[in-house]
Amino acid sequence: MATDIGDIVKQGYVRIRSCKLGIWQRRWIVLRRASSKGPRRLEKYLDEKTASCGGSHKVAVLSTVTLVSRLTSSIRKHAFSICFQDAETKCLASDCELEADTWVKLLAQECLLPQTSLITGEPDILSPGIQKELQEQFHVYLMPTPKLDVFGECLLQVTHENIYLWDTTNPRIKLVTWPLTALRRYGSDSTKFTFEAGRHCFTGEGMFVFYTLEGERIYCKVHQATLAIARAHYKVKKQTEKSQAIDKELAHKKMPICQTTVDTVNSCEGLSSLTERCETECPVNEEVSEPAKSNPHEDLSLRYSLATTSKCSLRSHLLSCNMHRQGQ
Structure with a gap:
């Protein structure tokens, strides 16, 4: 559970070698981990009293540290060094061997070892494409x-769909999730980030305030993600409307075709009835069945009618009717 446990990793007296003069000065230093108050850093005070009352001090940001190691006794007993990317090196010395080893161990854990990332968190959010966001x-x-029952120092993560809150002491523990689509409003200033959750969130309706020095960056990520969701919804809506319009247009084009088909069927039915009437009025087969035929032209017309009957019954019946009437 995230609680206000502070960001101090270790503090105490050490001797720091001056870069200009090369002398070793006794100072009170405080090693702080990254938090809502700032990045991981090393604060140098004149003494412990000045540190307790929040007096003037110098700060060395440890985000670019490349090496933390012990120094040989020829330089100074119980000494160690901190190297930075810009080739700067800070040399410090403790009062005993145990203190020197402890400082080196803690500095290496905070500055050199891979920081506990959300990549090692729950596998349900490790879908392709968001590993970069998780970092x-x-x-x-x-x-x-x-x-909520939790408060204090937490890790806030913004993805393309949700805002996640993770525990700082154990980043594998996910404290709460807010869907971006359920946020009513959000904003930020130089010291905090704030949003109002809707009733569809797990926490229900309410305002949530996060004090941080990165409020503007959080706001930008949330704003970009919500804009992307809005664009995606708009695109889907336009595509749906377009497909519906195409379906309606096709439906209108099919209606005349169907009507023409019905008319054709009706005309065919009319021709069928006409054919039936012709067969009734003109019994061609009965005339053909007579054994004797005196006119050779009638035999020719009869053979023609019989030949055409096997090809098109409707046409042959009409032709036979005409020829029969002409013969009469």
Whole structure:
């Protein structure tokens, strides 16, 4: 559970070698991990009293550290160094061997070892395409709210669909999820990020305030993600409307074709009835069945009618009727 446990990893007196003069000065230093108050850093105070009252101090950001190692005794006993990407090196020395080893171990854990990332979190969100998003986390301080039992230092993650809140002490624990589509409004300033959740969220309706120095960056990511969702919904809606319009147009084009087909069928039925009447009025087969035929032209017309009957019954019947009437 995320609670306000502070961001101090270790603090104490050490001797720091001056870069200009090369002398070793006794100072009180504080190693702080990344949090809503700032990145991981090393703060140098004149003494412990100045640190306790929040006096003036110097800050060395540890985001570009490349090496933390012990130094040989020829340089100074119980000494160690911190190397940065810009070739800068800070040399420090403790009062005993155990303290020096502890400082080196903690500095290496905070600056060199892979930071506990959401990539090692729950597999349900490890779908292709969002690993890059999972690598970006924001240290925030969640203000107490009656909607949640957790508060304090947390890790906030913004994906293309949700806002996730993870525990800082155990980043495998997902505290809560807010769908971006359920957010009513959101905003930020130089010290915090705020949003109002709707009733469709797991937490229900309510305002959630996160104190952080990266409020503007969080706002930009949330804004870009919500705009992408809106564009996707608009695109789907336009495609649906277009397909519906095409279906309606096709339906209108098919109606005349169907009507023409019906008319054709009706005309064929009329011709069939006409054929039946012709067969009734002109019994061709009965005339053909007579054994004697005196006129050779009648035999020719009879053979023609019989030949055409096997090809087109409707045409042959009409032709036979005409020839029979002409003979009479």
